[in-house]
Amino acid sequence: MRRISGGVIAPKGFRAIGVASGIKLSGRKDISLIVSNVPCVASGVFTRNVFKAAPVLVSMEILKNNPTGIRGIVANSGNANCLTGEKGIEDARRMSKIVEEKMGFESNTVLVASTGIIGKRLPMEVVEYGIDKACERIKFESSSTSAAEGIMTTDTKVKETAVHYVSGLETFNVGAIGKGSGMINPSMATMLCFVTTDVKISHELLYEALKGAVDETFNRISVDGDMSTNDMVIVMASGMSEFSVVKRDEKFQIFQNHLKEVLNDISMMIVEDGEGSTKVIKVEVCNAPKKNLAEEVARRVGNSLLVKTMMFGENPNYGRILAAIGSFGEKIKPEKLIVKVNDVIIFEKGNYVGFTDNSVLKGRYVKISIDLGVGKESFTLFTNDLSYEYVKINAEYT
Amino acid sequence: MRRISGGVIAPKGFRAIGVASGIKLSGRKDISLIVSNVPCVASGVFTRNVFKAAPVLVSMEILKNNPTGIRGIVANSGNANCLTGEKGIEDARRMSKIVEEKMGFESNTVLVASTGIIGKRLPMEVVEYGIDKACERIKFESSSTSAAEGIMTTDTKVKETAVHYVSGLETFNVGAIGKGSGMINPSMATMLCFVTTDVKISHELLYEALKGAVDETFNRISVDGDMSTNDMVIVMASGMSEFSVVKRDEKFQIFQNHLKEVLNDISMMIVEDGEGSTKVIKVEVCNAPKKNLAEEVARRVGNSLLVKTMMFGENPNYGRILAAIGSFGEKIKPEKLIVKVNDVIIFEKGNYVGFTDNSVLKGRYVKISIDLGVGKESFTLFTNDLSYEYVKINAEYT
Numbered sequence: 001m002r003r004i005s006g007g008v009i010a011p012k013g014f015r016a017i018g019v020a021s022g023i024k025l026s027g028r029k030d031i032s033l034i035v036s037n038v039p040c041v042a043s044g045v046f047t048r049n050v051f052k053a054a055p056v057l058v059s060m061e062i063l064k065n066n067p068t069g070i071r072g073i074v075a076n077s078g079n080a081n082c083l084t085g086e087k088g089i090e091d092a093r094r095m096s097k098i099v100e101e102k103m104g105f106e107s108n109t110v111l112v113a114s115t116g117i118i119g120k121r122l123p124m125e126v127v128e129y130g131i132d133k134a135c136e137r138i139k140f141e142s143s144s145t146s147a148a149e150g151i152m153t154t155d156t157k158v159k160e161t162a163v164h165y166v167s168g169l170e171t172f173n174v175g176a177i178g179k180g181s182g183m184i185n186p187s188m189a190t191m192l193c194f195v196t197t198d199v200k201i202s203h204e205l206l207y208e209a210l211k212g213a214v215d216e217t218f219n220r221i222s223v224d225g226d227m228s229t230n231d232m233v234i235v236m237a238s239g240m241s242e243f244s245v246v247k248r249d250e251k252f253q254i255f256q257n258h259l260k261e262v263l264n265d266i267s268m269m270i271v272e273d274g275e276g277s278t279k280v281i282k283v284e285v286c287n288a289p290k291k292n293l294a295e296e297v298a299r300r301v302g303n304s305l306l307v308k309t310m311m312f313g314e315n316p317n318y319g320r321i322l323a324a325i326g327s328f329g330e331k332i333k334p335e336k337l338i339v340k341v342n343d344v345i346i347f348e349k350g351n352y353v354g355f356t357d358n359s360v361l362k363g364r365y366v367k368i369s370i371d372l373g374v375g376k377e378s379f380t381l382f383t384n385d386l387s388y389e390y391v392k393i394n395a396e397y398t
Numbered sequence: 399m400r401r402i403s404g405g406v407i408a409p410k411g412f413r414a415i416g417v418a419s420g421i422k423l424s425g426r427k428d429i430s431l432i433v434s435n436v437p438c439v440a441s442g443v444f445t446r447n448v449f450k451a452a453p454v455l456v457s458m459e460i461l462k463n464n465p466t467g468i469r470g471i472v473a474n475s476g477n478a479n480c481l482t483g484e485k486g487i488e489d490a491r492r493m494s495k496i497v498e499e500k501m502g503f504e505s506n507t508v509l510v511a512s513t514g515i516i517g518k519r520l521p522m523e524v525v526e527y528g529i530d531k532a533c534e535r536i537k538f539e540s541s542s543t544s545a546a547e548g549i550m551t552t553d554t555k556v557k558e559t560a561v562h563y564v565s566g567l568e569t570f571n572v573g574a575i576g577k578g579s580g581m582i583n584p585s586m587a588t589m590l591c592f593v594t595t596d597v598k599i600s601h602e603l604l605y606e607a608l609k610g611a612v613d614e615t616f617n618r619i620s621v622d623g624d625m626s627t628n629d630m631v632i633v634m635a636s637g638m639s640e641f642s643v644v645k646r647d648e649k650f651q652i653f654q655n656h657l658k659e660v661l662n663d664i665s666m667m668i669v670e671d672g673e674g675s676t677k678v679i680k681v682e683v684c685n686a687p688k689k690n691l692a693e694e695v696a697r698r699v700g701n702s703l704l705v706k707t708m709m710f711g712e713n714p715n716y717g718r719i720l721a722a723i724g725s726f727g728e729k730i731k732p733e734k735l736i737v738k739v740n741d742v743i744i745f746e747k748g749n750y751v752g753f754t755d756n757s758v759l760k761g762r763y764v765k766i767s768i769d770l771g772v773g774k775e776s777f778t779l780f781t782n783d784l785s786y787e788y789v790k791i792n793a794e795y796t
Contacts, residue, residue, distance in 0.1 A: 048725075048727050049721060049724040049725050049727070050723075050724040050725075050726065050727050050728065050730045050732060051720050051721060051723075051724035051732065080717070082717060082721075083717055083720055083745070083750035083752075084750070085748070085749060085750070117715065117717070118715070118717020118718065118720065118721060119715075119716065119717040119720075119750050119752050120752065227721065227722075227725040228721060229717070229720075229721050229724060305784075305788075305792065306792055309788075309789050309792035309793045310792065310793065312789065312793045313792070313793025313794050315793060315794065317515065317516070317517075318517065319478070319480060319481055319515070319516020319517040319627070320516070322449050322481055322516065322517075322627075323447060323449060323480075323516060323625065323626060323627050324625075325448075325449075326447040326448040326449035326627060327446075327447050327448075327625040328448065329446050329447070329448050330448065332448045334448060334449065347481075350483075351483060352481035352482070352483070352517050354481075354517050354518065386703075386789055387789060388786045388789050388790070390703075390707075390789075391707050391710065391784055391785060391786050391788075391789060392786070394703065394704055394707035394708065394711070395707045395708065395710045395711025395713060396711050396713065
């Protein structure tokens with residue numbers, strides 16, 4: 001596996017562009033378009049929130065009806081088109097339809113995504129203008145980076161990646177763009193990720209590969225499964241490489257590993273870009289009796305406001321970590337428990353080692369390792385500290 | 399029922415004092431003592447955290463051994479005496495023992511509580527000096543307010559209350575002091591509450607009355623039961639009034655209602671004193687199919703960082719409330735759901751009413767009412783907004 005440039009246009013058969021339509025009053029890019037030269041096998045993982053945004057519902061429907069003939073994805077930022085009723089559904093369908101018409105694609109071939117403020121109708125005149133512009137522009141220009149820019153909201157950095165596989169004559173590529181700026185956990189900021197690849201694969205196998213890869217990447221940075229109203233991860237496979245995945249064999253594994261790698265890259269970029277955050281916190285729980293206890297402990301420690309603020313203050317008040325772990329009551333066995341912060345033991349088998357100087361917390365990365373000592377299951381979570389800036393960003397969002 | 403002054407010394411038979419020993423470098427009061435002229439029936443509700451602080455373990459033991467002969471409570475602030483091992487247990491026992499000796503009480507008659515930083519041994523020389531001082535002072539001075547001051551940590555306001563009952567010749571009093579400054583939910587700040595009363599009651603009935611009253615008061619402001627390592631609510635009954643509770647009858651109800659009232663007063667004072675908070679948020683969920691769903695929905699909305707920061711910013715971005723409710727998936731029926739903010743409808747039976755001007759959020763009190771429309775169960779939670787000041791307080795705590 002080797003990282004390459006090009007993002008979503010690294011795989012064969014794809015073009016991409018981002019343009020500014022005016023949804024964002026700042027004048028920044030707010031419409032993104034990815035298209036394929038050929039019909040793609042496609043699959044998606046969507047939020048389980050009951051208030052699914054209109055583009056989520058429309059994309060789920062299109063994917064269900066036409067999982068092997070997808071030609072593109074159109075997305076906007078600045079407005080989530082969520083809680084917008086039947087009119088919102090019409091608006092999302094219209095976004096898809098405009099691309100199909102302008103690009104000469106058949107019906108039900110263009111997926112749609114949105115991110116931004118909830119509860120406001122899309123300004124469709126502006127959106128239509130932007131989509132028109134994107135469809136014109138993409139004919140003579142293609143840029144994964146500009147498409148990545150077009151889906152940013154409070155993101156401060158462009159998120160794109162791509163990997164290349166080669167073995168003898170067989171090669172393939174996987175690329176992705178994404179948006180989402182940390183504190184997704186537990187805050188329900190929208191996470192979008194669009195993946196392209198040129199492998200040949202059925203939509204059943206593509207879904208299976210995607211589902212497994214999402215579980216080990218995005219689900220480690222977002223709380224309670226998928227909470228936001230607009231979250232989606234879409235993958236489109238053009239089949240334009242020689243690499244063909246036909247069953248659950250070694251080649252499936254190779255493809256899934258590459259897919260996982262790009263999803264991991266994007267999810268780490270999201271954590272790195274945490275809203276107002278100054279640190280990336282990794283919470284590793286191991287030797288739990290059950291997977292879900294490992295996950296719950298990791299989430300409770302990672303989501304504790306006292307732990308997050310203590311990290312922001314570089315304040316080695318580690319009792320807060322123990323208090324969060326101990327809140328699980330009798331499931332925790334203090335005599336078996338070992339807790340480390342950046343590999344320095346703070347609690348070991350009944351004994352709290354206590355305060356150390358705060359130099360261990362000075363860096364950008366903090367790892368909290370929790371060995372429950374009562375089983376074999378583990379879970380790793382990534383999150384951020386909680387800063388003044390986070391409060392500012394989210395108090396003033398609209 | 400009528401509110402009276404006097405706090406924990408309003409009921410007959412009690413004296414109280416708070417003194418400064420020097421545990422707190424600020425020189426503020428940090429040792430509190432409440433004593434009774436006669437042995438009291440006593441009961442308590444304690445944290446379920448597995449890392450129970452030493453004073454919690456010691457008080458549980460004393461109460462178990464001697465539930466009808468309690469003479470007092472000694473408490474310190476500035477240090478939680480938690481994660482301090484066997485030495486911590488010895489220190490907590492020593493605190494209790496010093497009071498027993500100085501006051502001429504029998505063994506196993508003085509309960510002990512602590513609040514403050516976790517993981518550091520108590521500075522016992524200082525603590526002993528402070529307890530000595532309190533035992534001297536209480537002989538010629540008694541003040542509920544000074545005792546309330548002695549247990550404050552990040553609290554900005556003294557928390558004390560008392561109520562009086564009279565019907566014919568029968569009267570009784572219930573008083574309380576407490577500490578805890580909001581954002582207990584979901585942050586595990588310690589909550590302490592010491593209640594005194596002069597009713598005559600058995601310890602079984604006293605526990606029953608206390609448990610029911612805590613469920614309807616403190617458990618509405620604290621997350622997942624009791625998470626902090628040091629939480630406790632203690633009630634001491636001197637039996638010095640004419641009012642006698644002997645079975646689960648009307649008089650039990652009258653007593654429990656008065657007990658509930660003082661616990662409610664203290665819990666509301668805690669919410670009002672939320673760390674750095676600018677608002678008190680009440681989340682009412684009704685017509686849920688099950689009590690625990692009502693509670694989970696209230697907690698997820700009340701604990702959402704996006705909802706908390708939106709309230710701080712007085713930003714009517716109500717989609718965040720809907721996204722939090724919707725994260726429960728299929729358990730939520732949008733066509734039945736009605737959501738109001740300060741009685742203004744924002745979502746009604748499938749329709750998002752959308753933005754209003756933010757004047758509705760301008761006050762100190764915000765009520766979020768969520769009618770799930772699919773059952774008869776309800777739950778009410780109180781919480782705070784999330785401000786810059788909260789982050790500051792908790793980043794710099796030690």
